[in-house]
Amino acid sequence: MAWDFCAAPDFQPTLDWITGFIAEEVQPLEPLLPQLSAREAARLLEPLKQQVKDRGLWAVHLPKELGGNGFGQLPLAQMNLITGRVGVAMEVFGNMAPDSGNAELIAEGGTEQQKERWLWPNLSGEIRSAFAITEPWVAGTDPTQIESSAVLEDDHWVLNGRKWMITNASVADFIIFMVVTEPDAPAHLRCSMIVVEKGTPGLTILRDIPSMHDPEIEFGRRGNHAEVLLENVRVPQDHLIGPRGHGFVLSQVRLGPGRLHHATRWLADAERAFDMMCERAQSRSSFGKSYTRHQMVQQYIADSRIELETAKLLTLRAAWKFDREGNRAARSDIAMCKVYNAQVVHSVVDRALQVHGSLGYSSDMPLERMYRVARMATLVDGANEVHKVTIAKGELARYQAVEGWPSEHVPTRLAIAKERFAHLLEAGA
Numbered sequence: 001m002a003w004d005f006c007a008a009p010d011f012q013p014t015l016d017w018i019t020g021f022i023a024e025e026v027q028p029l030e031p032l033l034p035q036l037s038a039r040e041a042a043r044l045l046e047p048l049k050q051q052v053k054d055r056g057l058w059a060v061h062l063p064k065e066l067g068g069n070g071f072g073q074l075p076l077a078q079m080n081l082i083t084g085r086v087g088v089a090m091e092v093f094g095n096m097a098p099d100s101g102n103a104e105l106i107a108e109g110g111t112e113q114q115k116e117r118w119l120w121p122n123l124s125g126e127i128r129s130a131f132a133i134t135e136p137w138v139a140g141t142d143p144t145q146i147e148s149s150a151v152l153e154d155d156h157w158v159l160n161g162r163k164w165m166i167t168n169a170s171v172a173d174f175i176i177f178m179v180v181t182e183p184d185a186p187a188h189l190r191c192s193m194i195v196v197e198k199g200t201p202g203l204t205i206l207r208d209i210p211s212m213h214d215p216e217i218e219f220g221r222r223g224n225h226a227e228v229l230l231e232n233v234r235v236p237q238d239h240l241i242g243p244r245g246h247g248f249v250l251s252q253v254r255l256g257p258g259r260l261h262h263a264t265r266w267l268a269d270a271e272r273a274f275d276m277m278c279e280r281a282q283s284r285s286s287f288g289k290s291y292t293r294h295q296m297v298q299q300y301i302a303d304s305r306i307e308l309e310t311a312k313l314l315t316l317r318a319a320w321k322f323d324r325e326g327n328r329a330a331r332s333d334i335a336m337c338k339v340y341n342a343q344v345v346h347s348v349v350d351r352a353l354q355v356h357g358s359l360g361y362s363s364d365m366p367l368e369r370m371y372r373v374a375r376m377a378t379l380v381d382g383a384n385e386v387h388k389v390t391i392a393k394g395e396l397a398r399y400q401a402v403e404g405w406p407s408e409h410v411p412t413r414l415a416i417a418k419e420r421f422a423h424l425l426e427a428g429a
Contacts, residue, residue, distance in 0.1 A: 005316035007078050017055065018082050027086045038222070048092045059094035059123055061257070066107050066123065073257065073319035078266045081312070084268025095261070098167050101254030102176055108253045109193065109242030116172055118195065127173035132163040132228060133251070141386045143178070145188040148230060150179040150194055152237065152257055157194055159233040169414040170205045170219060171225035173198050177230070182245045191247030196237040202233035212372050256327040256334060259381045263337040264315050266377055267308065274304050279354035291355065297400040300351040307344045312339060332394035335387035342384060349374045379410035
């Protein structure tokens with residue numbers, strides 16, 4: 001079977017435009033945005049969003065009937081390898097997490113009324129959303145342990161529990177909660193998805209959590225991760241997304257493609273760090289010679305390029321397989337991308353920071369922030385260890401146990417070979 005990861009000829013001009021747009025219009029805003037209010041930032045970003053919409057590139061991860069362009073995963077990966085160089089590009093292109101995944105979830109499981117109320121305004125950027133699954137008291141890698149619950153009383157759901165590290169919860173207009181509604185059902189049929197809107201009595205955003213990524217937190221800033229309390233929160237019965245007990249099924253709608261998107265953007269971030277490392281190597285010297293002539297620096301550069309190209313091929317193949325065979329068939333491939341790309345972005349950024357010395361460690365360069373963000377990659381979207389289990393299970397399923405000696409046991413193979421080819425050996429004697 002032939003693999004072809006090249007951009008389609010009619011799509012390459014689009015990628016060329018995106019490359020120039022990111023470099024010339026989006027990246028220059030990067031150092032300025034953290035100093036601006038939300039209103040000031042919107043004033044700068046709205047014209048850029050309009051350019052994206054005018055090019056038909058807004059929310060292209062969604063099908064055309066939802067206002068996107070119906071791009072497959074391979075073209076999306078080719079785009080994300082460019083847009084991932086700048087974090088705010090996700091918002092400019094209308095595919096910022098968690099809104100992008102929530103849109104896919106509501107599109108898949110929501111009613112027409114739910115789409116009118118939450119999906120369309122979310123897609124247009126009128127309202128924000130969050131997705132709440134992780135909890136502080138149970139392992140985030142095993143969501144079957146979720147304790148937050150919802151009980152149906154008359155025609156309302158009553159929710160109780162606590163969620164943790166919920167991205168954008170403090171700025172969200174609605175939050176999709178994964179809670180236990182079927183406590184006696186099998187493990188993967190216990191949870192459901194229920195929407196709670198901002199301002200609902202009993203819903204409390206306790207705090208935005210300081211993290212390695214963002215240790216000096218400002219409450220209510222986009223991208224923050226919040227701790228959320230549910231105390232007898234009552235919402236109408238029609239706030240349930242999809243059938244009861246189908247929370248895990250619906251979660252895969254957003255998590256599979258989302259993992260691939262994030263893993264691809266990490267490579268774009270790593271490429272940017274690689275660019276900084278090579279520029280620094282060309283610009284500095286020590287012990288009487290250029291950094292470029294130091295074998296240790298050469299090894300950093302060679303190892304980084306090998307890892308980046310390996311990761312790109314792994315990622316593009318996963319996207320290609322997703323388009324051809326679907327999410328389930330590409331599950332192990334996506335897991336491999338998630339695991340490997342998380343390691344690559346950390347390694348490349350670390351090397352780039354090392355080559356920059358004290359300058360790289362300082363906040364005068366983006367590398368120290370990139371390093372902190374990269375450390376998160378092995379944890380988010382499922383810990384790497386869990387994905388390695390998925391990969392191993394998929395591989396082991398292709399093998400059977402054997403009785404007696406292993407199939408490659410040399411003495412056994414030699415006896416079989418002698419018997420099989422005895423007539424030829426005897427004829428030549």
